[in-house]
């Protein structure tokens with residue numbers, strides 16, 4: 234089995250072969266993601282003008298040049314010197330196009346975040362465990378990732394549900410010379426799990442089958458988005474634990490829940506946590522869950538955020554100045570202020586609980602300081618407070634005569 238660097242070496246052989254052949258390929262008249270003339274085209278990318286874009290594994294660079302001509306600021310990265318040389322020879326001094334010869338992982342580690350990262354057929358040559366952590370950091374919040382990946386090869390061998398590479402064949406054009414290359418040919422479910430683990434939400438998976446009935450080749454086009462905070466249903470792992478996931482999701486999203494949200498979290502926190510599929514978020518979520526029924530944990534969190542708040546308040550002013558006066562504010566600062574705002578607005582959720590128990594309009598509850606707030610200031614945890622409230626409201630309800 235070959236390694237990733239052997240695979241790049243094979244692509245270098247391919248690039249040198251194409252340089253020697255000197256064959257002039259035409260510019261793209263249609264954008265394809267895997268099979269010529271089949272499947273979605275450039276329209277899935279939307280309006281590109283003014284966006285910072287990365288073409289990952291760009292080869293000859295025709296896709297990247299096409300987008301640069303549409304007003305995007307495109308960096309085209311390829312690890313093979315020969316492929317890079319082909320691109321340089323073809324697109325010297327092209328406005329909006331930056332050709333870089335580097336391993337895509339090394340490039341993403343140092344680059345400023347992109348609005349869009351796309352890859353036409355190259356992602357499966359890189360180990361997802363190496364690529365995805367830097368890819369998540371290399372995408373701006375809300376930024377998109379679109380990539381096509383082999384799903385079934387010409388022999389009819391389908392994708393793997395395990396995170397393992399396998400050898401596939403790369404034939405040098407115009408010859409019968411075959412070279413093995415290492416590829417991660419994965420099921421859509423595994424791609425989705427991997428993306429979610431790195432804070433990206435899968436938005437669409439499109440099948441691209443060969444139009445020839447006797448050809449098994451099939452690709453998938455994946456469209457994902459980098460999220461600031463991953464929403465709760467995305468946190469839950471499915472697969473073998475579908476039943477638990479469905480039961481919890483049903484209860485969580487019910488129109489008429491059997492109990493307030495905070496009590497649901499307090500009672501089912503271990504089950505919810507067992508489904509959490511984002512390793513990097515697990516510690517944070519565990520703490521939040523614990524703080525619902527453990528007052529000491531709640532106080533520790535509040536103290537942490539209060540201390541952070543002083544720093545963040547100063548940062549908030551800097552961001553405001555940046556917006557009003559055009560002073561520069563770095564990406565990290567904007568990001569931390571956004572997180573703080575999310576934390577503060579979270580308390581509004583608790584106000585909704587008051588109206589649930591009392592049967593009042595949520596807007597009225599929002600207008601006053603909550604009983605829960607007062608109870609927690611006085612040393613009671615949230616779950617005990619709401620259990621007392623429910624017990625109290627049940628005791629005062631007069632049964633119909």
Ligand SMILES: C[S@@+](CC[C@H](N)C(=O)[O-])C[C@H]1O[C@@H](n2cnc3c(N)ncnc32)[C@H](O)[C@@H]1O
Pocket residue numbers: 237240241244245289290291292293294310311312313316335336337338352353354355358359
């Ligand atoms: C199938 S070609 C796709 C080229 C181009 N996207 C296209 O559609 O014409 C795969 C490309 O990925 C590049 N590649 C493989 N591993 C890479 C890595 N670790 N970093 C950057 N590029 C890589 C190869 O050199 C090769 O040019």
